[in-house]
Amino acid sequence: MSRLVGKVALVTGGSRGIGAAIVERLAAEGADLAFTYHASPERARTVEEKIGQAGRRSLAIQADSGEPEAVTGSIDRVVREMGRLDILVNSAGIATMTPFGEIPVAEYDRLMAVNVRAVFLASQAASKVMSDGGRIITIGSNLADRIPFPGLTLYTMSKTALIGLTRGLARDLGPRGITVNLVQPGSTDTDMNPADGPMAAGQLGQMSIPRFATPAEIAGGVAYLAGPEARGITGTALTIDGGFNI
Secondary structure, eight states: OOTTTTOEEEEETTTSHHHHHHHHHHHHTTOEEEEEESSOHHHHHHHHHHHHHTTOOEEEEEOOTTSHHHHHHHHHHHHHHHSOOOEEEEOOOOOOOOOGGGOOHHHHHHHHIIIIIHHHHHHHHHHHHOOTTOEEEEEOOGGGTOOOSTTOHHHHHHHHHHHHHHHHHHHHHGGGTOEEEEEEEOSBOSSSSOTTSTTHHHHHTTOSSOSOBOHHHHHHHHHHHHSGGGTTOOSOEEEESTTTTO
């Protein structure tokens, strides 16, 4: 696999779960990889080792996606140290299931800062330095289209905002050949939502194909959108949820 040779990609939240799988897949496709992490240098070192094993350059950046300066500073650092930016994957995100009437302002502000504002700021900064024909891909959620359980109002609102952001950016950046797309995973086997966890049975019961996705499967969708075959796809959402939403 060498479709991305010569490209530089930045994956936010790339030290664990879906983000780490995306980093590994893009490196396997030939890209040099930068990624951000928040609070796990050990995990970051492991990901860097895997990038090196793929024969690609790596850059791990400690950054809190809830801090605007950290978000834009990550873009600046990638260009300064790796020379260019061709692919941005906005993967960092957080989730809560607090009952609507009990959501404090601080929780609202934090979740919206990480899940929405950081995507906006990273995409804005990247658009100023990204080469024509670049890619912006954001990890959303199938819950933007369907809410099966209570307690998801705030999280769903943040992920639904990404649909509008993706469509607007696709129009703004289309003249430069930059595509902007959204990948919406459903239940995926990660530390945050393990396939054998206490909430798994309720999710499996909603699916047409009753199995959790793997992070590598989500990464495969991202790799396709980052590659040359997807240069005509923009402003769309690729939902990978085992038929949860149909």
